[in-house]
Amino acid sequence: MRYRDFKIVESKLLGEAKGIFGRNAGDRFVHGDGREYSIVEVSVYPDAQTQRYESPEARADAIEQIEKENNITIEWVNKPASNMLAFGLAILDDADGGHVYWGKYLQFSKHDMLGTWDNKMVPSGWQLATKGAQKIQAGFDPQHLIGTEQQFSGVESIISQVESKAPEGIQDIFVGALKDLAQGNGNVVFPGMNDQAPAIRDYFGEIMQPVAMMGGVIGGQAEAAREVLAEGARWSDCKVYWPMAMNAALCDSFLIAPNGQEIGISSKGGSGAKASAKNLYDAAQKAEKEGNTELLEQHAYAVDIVTRFHELSAKEGPCSVGEYLNIPGIDQKLQAEINEYMQNGKSDLEGISQTAQDVLAPYNVVESTKGFNAGYAILSGVAKTVAKEINKNPEFTKGALALLNQSSVIQVYTKMGKRGDDAVLGAFTAVYPPNFEGKILLDGGKNYYSSRVGGKMAFGFD
Numbered sequence: 001m002r003y004r005d006f007k008i009v010e011s012k013l014l015g016e017a018k019g020i021f022g023r024n025a026g027d028r029f030v031h032g033d034g035r036e037y038s039i040v041e042v043s044v045y046p047d048a049q050t051q052r053y054e055s056p057e058a059r060a061d062a063i064e065q066i067e068k069e070n071n072i073t074i075e076w077v078n079k080p081a082s083n084m085l086a087f088g089l090a091i092l093d094d095a096d097g098g099h100v101y102w103g104k105y106l107q108f109s110k111h112d113m114l115g116t117w118d119n120k121m122v123p124s125g126w127q128l129a130t131k132g133a134q135k136i137q138a139g140f141d142p143q144h145l146i147g148t149e150q151q152f153s154g155v156e157s158i159i160s161q162v163e164s165k166a167p168e169g170i171q172d173i174f175v176g177a178l179k180d181l182a183q184g185n186g187n188v189v190f191p192g193m194n195d196q197a198p199a200i201r202d203y204f205g206e207i208m209q210p211v212a213m214m215g216g217v218i219g220g221q222a223e224a225a226r227e228v229l230a231e232g233a234r235w236s237d238c239k240v241y242w243p244m245a246m247n248a249a250l251c252d253s254f255l256i257a258p259n260g261q262e263i264g265i266s267s268k269g270g271s272g273a274k275a276s277a278k279n280l281y282d283a284a285q286k287a288e289k290e291g292n293t294e295l296l297e298q299h300a301y302a303v304d305i306v307t308r309f310h311e312l313s314a315k316e317g318p319c320s321v322g323e324y325l326n327i328p329g330i331d332q333k334l335q336a337e338i339n340e341y342m343q344n345g346k347s348d349l350e351g352i353s354q355t356a357q358d359v360l361a362p363y364n365v366v367e368s369t370k371g372f373n374a375g376y377a378i379l380s381g382v383a384k385t386v387a388k389e390i391n392k393n394p395e396f397t398k399g400a401l402a403l404l405n406q407s408s409v410i411q412v413y414t415k416m417g418k419r420g421d422d423a424v425l426g427a428f429t430a431v432y433p434p435n436f437e438g439k440i441l442l443d444g445g446k447n448y449y450s451s452r453v454g455g456k457m458a459f460g461f462d
Contacts, residue, residue, distance in 0.1 A: 020090055020104070020117035022144060024203070028129035029092065029122060037092035037100055037126070044088050044109040047455065052085035052108040059085050061371040063103075065451060068369065074103040077121050083107055088117050111149075112244045139167050140196075140203035142242035142253070145174070151239040151256065155182040155214050158240065162207065174204060177425070178211050186217040188425035197416040197423040205414035206252040206267045210240045212428055213255070213265075218412065222430035225410045230257035238263075250279050250409060264409040266434065280440075280459065281310040283403035295402060302399025305390060314447065314456045315342075318383040325389055329355035330382055338382075341375030349374055359385060371451035380448040383457060387444030400440040400459070409434045436461075 020042055027039045045062060046053060053059040059080075066089070067074060074089065084105040092100050104117050119128045139145065145162045152158045159178045166174050170193075177188045188208075190200055212218045213235040226235060238255040251264030284303050287295045296303055308324065309317050319338070322330030334355055341352075348367055349360070352374060359381040366372070390396050411434045415426030438461045447454040 019115055019119050020102075020121070021088065021113040022139075023090075023119075024141070024199075029126045030129045031125045035094065036129070037094055040091040040093055040099065042088065042090045044106070044113055045086060046109060048109050048111040051110065054085075056080065056082055056085065058371075059087065061451060063087065064370045065449065068366075072099070072101050074101045075123050076103045076105065077123060078105050080105045088113070112147075139170070140199050142206050143244055145204070145207060146242045147244070149241055149244050151241045153239050154236070155211050158207070158211060177204075177208065181208060181212045181217050182215045184215045184217060186212070186425060186427070189419070190423040190425075192421050193423040194418040194421050197418055200423055201414045201416040202267075206242065208425075209265055209267060209412045209414065209428065210235075210253050210255060213412075214238070214240075218428045218430050220430055221432040222410060222412070225263070225430070225432035228432075229261050229263045229408050230255075231259050231261075233258045250404070261408060264407070266409050266411045267414070278310070279407070280306040280400055280403055283407040286408060287403065287406060292406065295406060299395075299399030299402050301393070301395045302403065305396060306400070306403070309457050314453045315339075315379065317457060318379060318386050318444075318448070322382055322386045322389075325386065327385060327389055329358060330385065334359070334378070334382070338375045338379050341378070342373060343375075346374040347372055349377070352378070356381075365450060369450050373451055376448075376452055377450040379453065380445075380450055383448040384444035387442035387457065391441045397439045397441070401436055401438075404436045404440075405434050407434065411435065 021044070023039045023042060025039055025041065029037045029039075031037075045066075053062060063074065066072070084107055086106040086109040088104045088106055090102040092102065094100055102122060104121060106116060122128075145165045146158075147161075147165055152161065155178070159175060159182065162178060163171060163175045173190055173193070177190065180186075180188050190196070193200065209218070213222055215236075222235075226232065230238065235255065238257050240253060240255050242253045243251070250266050252267040253265045255263040255265065257263060280302075284296070284306055304324070305321060308321050312320050315338075316335065319330055319332065319335040323332065334353070337353055337356060340346075349357075349365070356374075356378045359378055363381050363384060365377055365381075409432075411431040413429045413431075415429070417424045417426045440459055440461060443458045443460060447456065447458055
């Protein structure tokens, strides 16, 4: 249950909305004695699919595991009740470059955590820093300005939503920008906001891009994508929605064409994106549907692995894929041993098979972890072993990239400039077919722990 690299301070937050869950990386909190903290990340546990832990004890075990594995202490802003079976966790930087951790007990988690953690609900003496000379950066993104995963038909409904959500001071500016784009005018100016050009590009750009496509501002390869993916239908005839949770890997918004095709827009693309098993599986399914047998045959290794991880359960996937890869000792016999220990609640490693010992040997196993189960521990070792085996084979990355680069995704980049005190929209650049680059690696440590399984094998760009 380790966090993402703490140095990544520009990543967007899980479930951005109002309150602490709506804070952007870099937002500051100040203390009455002069200390200052800046938000790095805000997360919710368990995930929105799981919603809540089975009991207060299971919740406490998860917290203990986080603190123990990351050598941290969480400062809680409220007291737990028996019905509070989830929790939020905020990571903040202090002035010395270290980290502090605030936690809030919650009844359950969901995709939209809007309003579940008030900005004022922080440790005593702290408050959200007023902006003063620094204009508001928080609130530029779809999670603030759209705030729903409902589908919008036409730019008028999008503009109306932004107008109802945008805070005073930027409301007229942002609404005016969208109206210009909807009318086909790409000469958009943000008066007095030159210091906010990066935030406009990175956050408000996610809203501008679909509107700009609908208004005909983005041409070039976006038009090629329209002919192929939307079968020539106008972008203005498409519906659009923005995912509210930050687990919508690769894509920041989606256009739904009249033919039913869902077209993703990746506002970052390249190494900035996150790949998921579903992204890769959907891309493989697209190739199969279109009869692209050459792609599927050429990259059968990646297709097989992605398909197996998608179709198998989180508990069965690692051993099954390990057996497929002919990794010594990882087979259905080991799976049966793992299942037995899980079911029997075996809380130590005494008497485990030699194969299980060999799997665990390269890793640090802490039997004193609360809720420790030998079955989960061995499964975690299997997941890490399988990930290492796959990651050392360049054919997986090669195939995974090939799958993504024929997916129904358009990469759109936004350029911003400055003119005096104003921020000025430069240009949009669309890339289709997409051109994702880098390495796609499996993370066997994420979701597999010595006391539980948190989800299927995770994929990510390196």
